[in-house]
Amino acid sequence: MKSNTFQRKHGFQRPFHSLQIFSWFSCIYNNLTYTIFIIPEHSYPEIIILSVIYIILLFLLILLWYKVSRSDPTDPITILYKKESDQVILQDYEEKNERHCSICNCPVYKTSKHCMRCSRCTIGFDHHCKWVNNCIGVQNYKEFFAFIVVVQFIHILMTVDIAFIGTQMILNENSVVSGYKKAGEKFFYFEEALIMIALVLCTLATIFITKLVFFHVYISIKGITTYQYILSTMKNVEKEKDLDDLSENRLMKNDSMEKNKKCCGINNFNAPENSLNQTVVVKNSASV
Numbered sequence: 001m002k003s004n005t006f007q008r009k010h011g012f013q014r015p016f017h018s019l020q021i022f023s024w025f026s027c028i029y030n031n032l033t034y035t036i037f038i039i040p041e042h043s044y045p046e047i048i049i050l051s052v053i054y055i056i057l058l059f060l061l062i063l064l065w066y067k068v069s070r071s072d073p074t075d076p077i078t079i080l081y082k083k084e085s086d087q088v089i090l091q092d093y094e095e096k097n098e099r100h101c102s103i104c105n106c107p108v109y110k111t112s113k114h115c116m117r118c119s120r121c122t123i124g125f126d127h128h129c130k131w132v133n134n135c136i137g138v139q140n141y142k143e144f145f146a147f148i149v150v151v152q153f154i155h156i157l158m159t160v161d162i163a164f165i166g167t168q169m170i171l172n173e174n175s176v177v178s179g180y181k182k183a184g185e186k187f188f189y190f191e192e193a194l195i196m197i198a199l200v201l202c203t204l205a206t207i208f209i210t211k212l213v214f215f216h217v218y219i220s221i222k223g224i225t226t227y228q229y230i231l232s233t234m235k236n237v238e239k240e241k242d243l244d245d246l247s248e249n250r251l252m253k254n255d256s257m258e259k260n261k262k263c264c265g266i267n268n269f270n271a272p273e274n275s276l277n278q279t280v281v282v283k284n285s286a287s288v
């Protein structure tokens with residue numbers, strides 16, 4: 001096995017994903033707007049407490065974002081196989097491991113899955129995160145979960161604070177930074193526009209990230225990965241589709257039986273009532 005095609009090792013490798021670039025700009029914009037315009041609006045000692053909480057969250061956010069983006073969750077067997085250093089070890093892996101990746105053309109761990117975006121097998125594959133442009137697997141899942149929780153906390157803090165302070169600024173027509181009465185109307189409205197854009201971005205991010213955190217709590221309780229959840233959802237959809245097809249076939253059969261009945265003039269024809277009832281039940285359950 002020797003493949004010379006592109007293989008991603010971490011999220012900082014090019015090509016970058018458009019969502020990844022968007023997240024960088026959005027994060028810089030929101031945090032700058034919050035730091036420059038919102039934090040100074042608070043009075044002492046509130047400003048000290050808020051600043052300490054915000055700096056801790058921001059530090060954790062940058063640290064975890066770097067760790068998740070820079071981590072390499074590649075299946076170690078594929079790395080070893082590429083080096084081809086120890087033929088005995090490789091032979092052992094070939095015999096022991098039941099799974100074989102036809103794209104990497106080597107044995108892999110049972111929990112590994114080939115990611116087409118990264119062109120590599122990821123051990124304990126959960127999903128490929130476009131926001132950090134990296135695979136999330138067993139090796140970086142804990143950091144990823146901690147990262148999204150911190151992202152959620154910092155966005156809740158910024159959303160609530162921007163909404164509260166922004167409303168007060170509009171109502172009082174005053175701001176510590178621009179000072180409506182001092183600097184004039186134009187700069188004040190420009191500042192308000194920047195704050196409103198940050199509020200929209202932070203609100204959308206809070207909704208999205210909260211849903212994501214709850215989803216990961218849910219799958220963690222169930223003891224499954226995102227990939228396994230998607231697979232089970234797809235299987236359920238297929239099952240529902242099969243049941244739907246089955247019920248439609250039964251309905252068609254019933255129609256043709258009714259026609260035969262009328263055509264032949266049989267009054268005590270044993271119509272399959274049960275199957276008609278089943279059809280209704282199946283149809284209802286499939287649409288839920």
Ligand SMILES: [Zn+2]
Binds near residue numbers: 119
């Ligand atoms: Zn592979």
Ligand SMILES: [Zn+2]
Binds near residue numbers: 129136
């Ligand atoms: Zn990937």
